[in-house]
Amino acid sequence: MPDALPIADLADRVRAGDRRALAQAITLVESTRADHRDQAEALLATLLPFSGQGVRVGITGVPGVGKSTFIEAFGLHVIACGHKVAVLAIDPTSQRTGGSILGDKTRMELLSRETRAFIRPSPAGSTLGGVARRTREAMLLVEAAGFDVVIVETVGVGQSETAVADMVDLFLLLLPPAGGDELQGIKKGIVELADMIVVNKADGDLTNAARHAEAEYRHALALLRPANRNWPVPVLSCSALNKVGIDGIWDRINEYRRLLGHDGSIDRRRADQARAWMWNEIRENLIAAFQGDHAVRTELSALEQATAAGTVTPGAAARRLLGLFRGADR
């Protein structure tokens, strides 16, 4: 085991809060090389017992809602309260370049200068599953490094909100101070994932619009069943720009943690998330093996088209392809 020592060493340095070691550990976890994967799993196995103590907050919002400004104001407030904050991201469209890392640092310039903050852009990757797994694993690493508030941000592409909601304790939806038609820009299903809704830009000319939107959302949420009976989804407003209302949001998040910690909901949520994550990995791997199978590939596209055209039943097409898969590989 030639790698046993360096991995143990890296793990120790991560636990000591060494930022350079943490960055290196995340890079290792993000690598797709097979030998790196072995090392990454050894590292995660070592650090797993020291993770889990963080408050995990997912944040999403439509473009233009002021997400970076909000995360910066929120992060700075949380640091002022004595915490250490890590900001991770999920963006399946990101092709990591020097530019995009710089982009992340400049858009949260004040926060990125804080020694008690750690900002990491989204890992690159072509599948959401892969990108999400690497962010989940980075979350365990930053917790082991002592960051006790972890923000996971999504750019809201594809199913990335669901991926984020499935890895955090609280999913916060940031909305603009708008109503009616403008709000139709919100993707289907997102409102129902939220554990907390915050209307941003409650400042200047938009103050009244924000109050109005807040009331409108509160009204609409009465029609949806909350995920947890003991936690009716609160609707708040803030001005990230003027740093007004940020403290109230952090207070509510702590209230949520206390409430759901008290009745064991947080533990159950995390256990369910871990179990679902394991099954997702299994499912993705099985499907990838199926799609990559030589015999399947000879007929897949024709059968898929025939199914869509209604000339073959989906059941018959599936049966034929599964037969090819089993016949070819077993």
Add this chain to the structure above:
Amino acid sequence: MPDALPIADLADRVRAGDRRALAQAITLVESTRADHRDQAEALLATLLPFSGQGVRVGITGVPGVGKSTFIEAFGLHVIACGHKVAVLAIDPTSQRTGGSILGDKTRMELLSRETRAFIRPSPAGSTLGGVARRTREAMLLVEAAGFDVVIVETVGVGQSETAVADMVDLFLLLLPPAGGDELQGIKKGIVELADMIVVNKADGDLTNAARHAEAEYRHALALLRPANRNWPVPVLSCSALNKVGIDGIWDRINEYRRLLGHDGSIDRRRADQARAWMWNEIRENLIAAFQGDHAVRTELSALEQATAAGTVTPGAAARRLLGLFRGADR
């Protein structure tokens, strides 16, 4: 091919609208016996070209909303308009007995007496996937038998609404004339699946409450993006008991069909549904093979528990199990 003749014969009788043959064909499709499955696929392959002409309407609603009364009134109206209506159901909890068939007939007594109506209760089955597949296939059979309006009803257990929404042209959500707290009984995500919302029991003392609920829903829906830009989800009300408003609902369904037929949306929706159904079957079969694998079973439960307890990462658990699966069977 000893079964070729009887299957061809059964197919002819189904196409001629023979109700006994249709019932027999559905029973064949519902059977889990391997030889029956072969016959069922041959039958479906023969009848597939004659299916697809029906208007497929999914209906769900919370218990007590008057779903049976609504389906009966709706079915009778549609028959009066010159159509033939089939009512299928998805209920993963149903253990088919003489009693439950009787139950289905008595709860829609007038409709069940109509020669232009065909009512079939939910197939029995332990998995939603299996139950849904059998109902999807029964839908093709009733269409081939000349039923040009197919209602698929769900009792709203588990994920059955999603399964129904994924097999119909229009998904109708039936709601009680209530607001605020009472409406929290609606499951998360259901409102967003709906292509049409109908408030029932707009009669007697509840007339005003129904109008109020109708307005409230219309307001709330403005916050959700409709699945189809050209079809803002309408909110209507009716009294199934007094047969008031039923004609308006049928008119809107026809309007929907015209609109979405015009721009090709219906064809795309059905092609997407068929493709997704094929992939679901493939996924379910792969997972079933995995879960049934002897080597996997020796460690699955321990690794799943360790993952939930946070002592093993989900990625490591998945990797170990996939290794067992490949090692054992390939």
